[in-house]
Amino acid sequence: MDNVIEIKDLSIQYATDEGIVKAVNHLNLQLARGETLGLVGETGAGKTTTALGIMGLIPDPPGVITGGEILFEGTDLLKLSKQRLRAIRGNKISMIFQDPMTSLNPVVTVGDQIAESIRIHEKLSRAEAALKAKDMLELVGIPGDRYGEYPHQFSGGMKQRVIIAIALSCNPEVILADEPTTALDVTIQAQVLDLISKLKKEKNTSMILITHDLGVVVEICDKVAIMYAGEIVEYGSLEQIYDQTAHPYTKGLFGSIPDIEAKTSRLKPIPGLMPDPSNLPEGCSFEPRCERSCQLCKEENPPLIEIGNGHFVKCHNYGKVGEGEDV
Amino acid sequence: MSELLRVEHLKKYFDTPRGLLHAVDDVSFSIERGETLGVVGESGCGKSTLGRCIVHLLEPTGGKIFFKDEDITNIRGERLKESRKSMQMIFQDPFSSLNPRMTVKSIIMEPMIIHKLHQGNEAAQEKAVLEIMETVGLAKRLIDSYPHELDGGRRQRIGIARALALEPEFIVCDEPVSALDVSIQAQILNLMRDLQEERNLTYIFITHDLSVVKHISDRICVMYLGNIVEQCPADKLFASQFHPYTQALLSAIPIAKINAKRERIILKGEITSPIDPEPGCRFAARCLYTKPECLEVQPDLKEVEDGHLVACHLY
Ligand SMILES: Nc1ncnc2c1ncn2[C@@H]1O[C@H](COP(=O)(O)OP(=O)(O)OP(=O)(O)O)[C@@H](O)[C@H]1O
Ligand SMILES: Nc1ncnc2c1ncn2[C@@H]1O[C@H](COP(=O)(O)OP(=O)(O)OP(=O)(O)O)[C@@H](O)[C@H]1O
Ligand SMILES: [Mg+2]
Ligand SMILES: [Mg+2]
16 A cells, blocks of 8 residues: 555644643554545544644644654655755645634735745746746636735635645645635535545545544545544544444544434433543543443553454444444 | 514614625514524624624614514613513624633623622522523532633533523524534533423524534524525425525535435635625525526515525526
């Protein structure tokens, strides 16, 4: 299997006044070439931190990568010089940040912002870069003659498309998209997702899509990783995660979503809250909220085990028969 | 069932430097006691403005609001204070809608003090606060906490507790779960439903999330740029939509199931400006079926099937 990115045993912490926040804990993850991986989890799960780790952009202080490897095409990014890392970050891996509205410069025209980003990665004259920027605008469905307008003249969806154009302008091999459509209305979200899948297919780009929306994942992902308290608790193909759901947390997420196709009078929420990442439980981090918790779960953090062809789950109780159903 | 609230031709325009912004433009509907009316639509379509006009946080530009058959559009003074007791609002953002310098206790107690509930009897007031906290699932030990010390779900529970403090009959819920994670969102939605059953509450439930609105509502209004474009019972809307905007909206909802993929309607064009809008249908610029008539005459909301209203020239 040709993996563009392979993360091994990665741990990232933030030193804060309240203590050490263990944001990412012994995380393992692979991204195959041309594949789209959905990284799903709720607020504070460590999704953005993981992406920033890959980009080499963890704010230091307070952040520290305390262990592990991040291999990009076989090279450990954590061992590279700042300079070489910057080159990879520009040309090969690019990130769409979580708060799109703040990542555009309000006093530079949208066209010039795309052109500038092109000129950082390619030796082109201003005029050539401007021409290419116009093409990029049209590629994301914005008429080229709006090149000279400023971000405030664009709607939220159009701004998001400009950001995608900038991320794509250097023909990256990997895109890390952090909640790229969360701030958008559904009809605009549909436009943007459509665009992302089309461009990805054309260029065979690999992508990690960070989201908390299991509905968005189905639309464009091949693989899914469910993240909880800095760990991957379940990983597999779309079919494995959606139809053969194995981890109690993943099941809880599905049970919490109102089903638009059926009338259910009560939802089945997960009780309680995610543990404080500066004070994680000794054993399984989901144990305090888990219906199936047992003594072993309190004492020992379960390993991520393969339960079927590429389907991984991190649970002591998997396969043990409980009341009524298998975990 | 009996009618609790009725809104007739409600309008709210804002004066802006670029012209008159039609935030809510000629909206009419009524709500029965114990019912939940869902209001759904995309950012900026006027949902919050509508809710704020109804609970007197904004003064309407035109139209009338009736509560239990009384015209409350222009009430003032004591009468307004009286009406505030029976109508409350829960806000979208549990982070900014709570005063950061007040404790949980003082936030929930504040409306009781303003409305002289258990006046002068602090023990009775505190008892009432504790009762409400229990109702909304807030642990007693949090009574002296500040909002910033709590997570989003608990903050929203405080917002709900504050709204319940005066035992209202009617609550406008403005995106009460939009800022929350799904597992916490589900906890709050269940709570709101239980409260409604226990207290026979009537809700206007504002959201942009269609699966949430379907889950919680009896009837749904779909808004687009200040207008109601479609209105019908919740299940009916999901079975058959008439308005081209509603069709596109429903087809665009991501569903967390494999093979749930439907034929997606991808809209083209940009949203029309709500400032000094042109005559004609507000959706015409993005609509797949625009006819000359649509650019000239704004369609009225009319009943095309039993209890199913649509504002579109196709019908
Ligand atoms: N700069 C920082 N300093 C201190 N703690 C941080 C910092 N950035 C993130 N954290 C903490 O690290 C944990 C993981 O945060 P992260 O932003 O990676 O989560 P996320 O999964 O992206 O969440 P969201 O869905 O809210 O974006 C959280 O507990 C967060 O509070
Ligand atoms: N105080 C105000 N002054 C001027 N314009 C306003 C004011 N309040 C709201 N608007 C405008 O009125 C329109 C409707 O706004 P409103 O907040 O009601 O929308 P909404 O449907 O609640 O949107 P969202 O989903 O983003 O909360 C928008 O165009 C908004 O910019
Ligand atoms: Mg994040
Ligand atoms: Mg609003």
